[in-house]
Amino acid sequence: xxxxxxxxxxxxxxxxxxxxxxxxxxxxxxxxxxxxxxxxxxxxxxxxxxxxxxxxxxxxxxxxxxxxxxxxxxxxxxxxxxxxxxxxxxxxxxxxxxxxxxxxxxxxxxxxxxxxxxxxxxxxxxxxxxxxxxxxxxxxxxxxxxxxxxxxxxxxxxxxxxxxxxxxxxxxxxxxxxxxxxxxxxxxxxxxxxxxxxxxxxxxxxxxxxxxxxxxxxxxxxxxxxxxxxxxxxxxxxxxxxxxxxxxxxxxxxxxxxxxxxxxxxxxxxxxxxxxxxxxxxxxxxxxxxxxxxxxxxxxxxxxxxxxxxxxxxxxxxxxxxxxxxxxxxxxxxxxxxxxxxxxxxxxxxxxxxxxxxxxxxxxxxxxxxx
Amino acid sequence: xxxxxxxxxxxxxxxxxxxxxxxxxxxxxxxxxxxxxxxxxxxxxxxxxxxxxxxxxxxxxxxxxxxxxxxxxxxxxxxxxxxxxxxxxxxxxxxxxxxxxxxxxxxxxxxxxxxxxxxxxxxxxxxxxxxxxxxxxxxxxxxxxxxxxxxxxxxxxxxxxxxxxxxxxxxxxxxxxxxxxxxxxxxxxxxxxxxxxxxxxxxxxxxxxxxxxxxxxxxxxxxxxxxxxxxxxxxxxxxxxxxxxxxxxxxxxxxxxxxxxxxxxxxxxxxxxxxxxxxxxxxxxxxxxxxxxxxxxxxxx
Ligand SMILES: [Cu+2]
Numbered sequence: 001x002x003x004x005x006x007x008x009x010x011x012x013x014x015x016x017x018x019x020x021x022x023x024x025x026x027x028x029x030x031x032x033x034x035x036x037x038x039x040x041x042x043x044x045x046x047x048x049x050x051x052x053x054x055x056x057x058x059x060x061x062x063x064x065x066x067x068x069x070x071x072x073x074x075x076x077x078x079x080x081x082x083x084x085x086x087x088x089x090x091x092x093x094x095x096x097x098x099x100x101x102x103x104x105x106x107x108x109x110x111x112x113x114x115x116x117x118x119x120x121x122x123x124x125x126x127x128x129x130x131x132x133x134x135x136x137x138x139x140x141x142x143x144x145x146x147x148x149x150x151x152x153x154x155x156x157x158x159x160x161x162x163x164x165x166x167x168x169x170x171x172x173x174x175x176x177x178x179x180x181x182x183x184x185x186x187x188x189x190x191x192x193x194x195x196x197x198x199x200x201x202x203x204x205x206x207x208x209x210x211x212x213x214x215x216x217x218x219x220x221x222x223x224x225x226x227x228x229x230x231x232x233x234x235x236x237x238x239x240x241x242x243x244x245x246x247x248x249x250x251x252x253x254x255x256x257x258x259x260x261x262x263x264x265x266x267x268x269x270x271x272x273x274x275x276x277x278x279x280x281x282x283x284x285x286x287x288x289x290x291x292x293x294x295x296x297x298x299x300x301x302x303x304x305x306x307x308x309x310x311x312x313x314x315x316x317x318x319x320x321x322x323x324x325x326x327x328x329x330x331x332x333x334x335x336x337x338x339x340x341x342x343x344x345x346x347x348x349x350x351x352x353x354x355x356x357x358x359x360x361x362x363x364x365x366x367x368x369x370x371x
Numbered sequence: 372x373x374x375x376x377x378x379x380x381x382x383x384x385x386x387x388x389x390x391x392x393x394x395x396x397x398x399x400x401x402x403x404x405x406x407x408x409x410x411x412x413x414x415x416x417x418x419x420x421x422x423x424x425x426x427x428x429x430x431x432x433x434x435x436x437x438x439x440x441x442x443x444x445x446x447x448x449x450x451x452x453x454x455x456x457x458x459x460x461x462x463x464x465x466x467x468x469x470x471x472x473x474x475x476x477x478x479x480x481x482x483x484x485x486x487x488x489x490x491x492x493x494x495x496x497x498x499x500x501x502x503x504x505x506x507x508x509x510x511x512x513x514x515x516x517x518x519x520x521x522x523x524x525x526x527x528x529x530x531x532x533x534x535x536x537x538x539x540x541x542x543x544x545x546x547x548x549x550x551x552x553x554x555x556x557x558x559x560x561x562x563x564x565x566x567x568x569x570x571x572x573x574x575x576x577x578x579x580x581x582x583x584x585x586x587x588x589x590x591x592x593x594x595x596x597x598x599x600x601x602x603x604x605x606x607x608x609x610x611x612x613x614x615x616x617x618x619x620x621x622x623x624x625x626x627x628x629x630x631x632x633x634x635x636x637x638x639x640x641x642x643x644x645x646x647x648x649x650x651x652x653x654x655x656x657x658x659x660x661x662x663x664x665x666x667x668x669x670x671x672x
Contacts, residue, residue: 109617110602121537131602131605132602133600134587134599156617216617219619
């Protein structure tokens with residue numbers, strides 16, 4: 001073979017590869033979005049008049065030790081972009097998500113990403129396996145609206161990566177925004193993003209939580225705890241207390257808040273104590289009419305839900321997983337501090353706690369009630 | 372414990388020799404060469420024609436690994452069988468290997484050790500090196516393929532058509548899931564027979580760790596492979612089919628082939644270094660084997 005024919009061969013091979021790739025390349029404007037850590041969500045339009053875009057995101061995987069409760073329990077976590085859950089990506093139906101997933105050489109583990117919102121190749125998991133020191137770019141079309149989980153799914157170690165922190169949420173909004181069940185537009189003033197994780201921390205002979213110098217060393221003990229299906233911690237946003245006290249969520253009376261709740265592994269049941277879900281997409285998919293006036297909504301493991309609520313009273317609200325043992329004992333509690341004017345019409349303490357008065361019911365003396 | 376005693380005797384011989392001769396590297400006199408607790412075989416130099424481990428791409432798309440011919444110009448000294456539970460237990464007793472519960476528990480001590488991670492296997496090799504004075508290590512993937520001869524399966528599934536990775540993916544899945552289910556219970560040594568090189572239980576129900584790291588390479592049009600990334604957190608394991616396993620995995624059911632059936636068990640077979648890094652023992656061992664001197668070696672099982 002002459003040198004020239006070799007070069008020709010190479011050129012033809014390059015063309016063969018390039019042609020179908022070019023043909024498949026959507027000819028659309030591009031937009032780059034900087035992700036923000038939960039419970040916050042990057043700025044986005046709720047409805048858009050613009051046409052579909054290629055929306056570019058970048059996430060860097062980080063394996064790191066974190067503290068998951070006030071007792072200082074150390075946990076070997078695996079995270080997308082350093083947070084549990086991974087950041088939320090918001091696009092509109094018909095847009096393309098183009099993710100650059102970076103696995104820095106400082107990590108020890110192969111990782112990938114399975115988008116429940118994407119179609120084919122195990123949600124992209126089969127096309128995104130990255131070793132430490134590699135990155136990959138995946139593009140997929142957002143053909144269905146809703147809130148969807150994404151998570152790591154490396155061969156043979158899927159549950160371990162997920163319960164070590166590797167899950168997050170994509171929100172695909174209808175291009176013309178959210179609608180109530182009668183088709184009337186719905187808007188939110190704030191969006192909060194709660195990612196729930198069930199964690200399985202091994203204990204020593206004295207019942208104390210064990211810590212490990214590395215992920216690999218934590219593996220076999222952690223697997224043993226996982227297989228009992230009894231989490232030691234159930235947390236919102238990575239640790240007990242991540243969304244309470246100084247970190248409590250805030251809102252004002254009259255504001256409408258969209259709370260997105262994701263759980264990649266295990267069922268949960270959010271409940272806003274003292275409030276409701278005005279419009280709830282319990283299964284998280286916006287093509288289905290939202291349910292109205294819910295008290296508690298069920299989030300199936302491996303899915304996300306969205307609940308819209310307009311706060312009507314000021315005060316502190318607890319937002320919990322209404323398995324109250326998980327909320328109070330294992331950590332699944334957030335607080336919302338709401339500012340504004342109290343409505344006596346909605347609720348009033350008619351008579352404060354005091355001594356028991358025989359024959360007294362409510363505000364009216366017995367005997368004055370018309371017979 | 373017959374095994375422990377024998378290892379002890381081998382050690383004692385080495386120590387006595389060292390005291391008697393005290394001439395630097397020459398302390399390992401052939402006449403008093405320490406005894407190995409396992410039989411080894413020297414596979415004569417030759418060629419191995421195979422597809423190397425790792426992922427290959429052509430112009431960014433998945434491709435079959437190229438066929439390579441590797442010429443080995445020195446013999447390969449390798450254990451004729453896998454490390455047994457009793458042998459591994461001796462390493463645990465010496466506090467040199469981690470105790471392992473789980474896979475194979477309840478099997479008799481003379482059966483192959485299973486449920487070991489790459490790290491455990493390396494700890495065992497290092498301990499064997501210390502106790503015998505002979506450098507032991509895990510084989511590389513190509514050494515294993517060479518030793519396995521007709522038992523080796525280096526096809527990473529059916530050949531992949533560059534233009535259609537998805538069809539190749541489905542074909543690979545079908546090929547892998549049509550493999551017979553392997554009963555994972557450890558069997559007596561030799562139960563899976565010997566290959567043409569005299570090694571028993573190659574490609575039986577215990578896969579063996581190799582030192583070869585997972586590598587991703589780009590194939591140039593010239594056929595030359597250009598390494599892109601190497602991940603030594605994932606090593607090649609060898610047996611009925613080649614697989615890739617994260618180094619701390621002990622239970623391959625949780626470790627996983629690309630799809631289809633994962634390895635049934637993870638175990639150990641060591642090679643003896645003949646590169647001269649051990650004061651020449653390996654070379655003298657080869658020499659004695661070549662001259663047909665027996666009695667150096669016995670099977671400790
Ligand atoms: Cu991962």
